[in-house]
Amino acid sequence: MDSAISDARTPLGASADNGLKIVVVGGFGVGKTTLVRSVSEIRPLNTEETMTRAGEAVDDISEVSGKTATTVAFDFGRITLDARNVLYLFGAPGQERFWFLWDRLFSGTLGAVVLVDTRRIDDSWYAIDRLEHHGTPFIVACNDFGGPAFAHSDIREALDLDPHVPLLDCDARSRASSKQVLITLVQHIKDQYTGQDRSADRAPRADRATQADLPRQEFV
């Protein structure tokens, strides 16, 4: 266990008053918890949320006959940014049922990191599709598992990634590398909103309209 990580009950400063969220999404074993642990000031904690289907106006309940609740477990860590701002990092599974809980858990999130294992790149498609659907800013980070390196252009093509979405390599075990992933995301969010402000009078979100026109039936 990393000695830089203090006990889970390390308290926040008394002046902390603004919690912020960033979500790390990725398939099983892709290194979400590792990344969270690398930068967190507390040992990652685990909790869960349950969505009761009864009374919910949705969905594909017919496909899960007999199942009345969806439970999703997720990890999180914490970074005290300054006297007032505290960033919570959530490691969340990218599987389908998780997205039913996205709005309840992660509305208001600053943005997301899609953590990719280039040996199992298809695992990330669904997460990217859902983040685009929710309009959540995101970047893609490829965790280095020591396999052959892929050209970014190949990964972009395989993920059908919009050109403006940053893509970088990382080592989730490394604090410096994980920190760079978060900085890249927040810089991207900043650029995106600044850019939107500037172009608001002209063609707002034209890029997204184009994106929505792409055939993506397999994920709907």
Place this chain on the structure above:
Amino acid sequence: MSRPGRDDAPDRLYTLTQGRTRPGPDSPFDLVTLVVAESDARPGMQSEHVAILKMTERPTAVVEVAAELRLPVSITKVLLSDLLAAGRVSARHPYTAAVPDPDILEQVLVGLRNL
């Protein structure tokens, strides 16, 4: 009086919240709302309320409270709503807006670079 254990069947969760499975529709709590105790625990209080008041002597996020209590987030929010309504805790909600405040984003960047 014996108290149910941590790993009891789901009925325990209903007992904790008097049958409510989710906070009211106007529940103000976000996952990262910071909760701060405004009073000490009193004898006779529900044990989960006592635990919450103790752990929120310093600001503590809803999700941390849930993890510590080993309860689902929605159940934790019910318990917190009760304490908030009774004035026993206060809540510091995240500054959320449709578009993030550029000043806050800059503060996040500075904080991350200083890690």
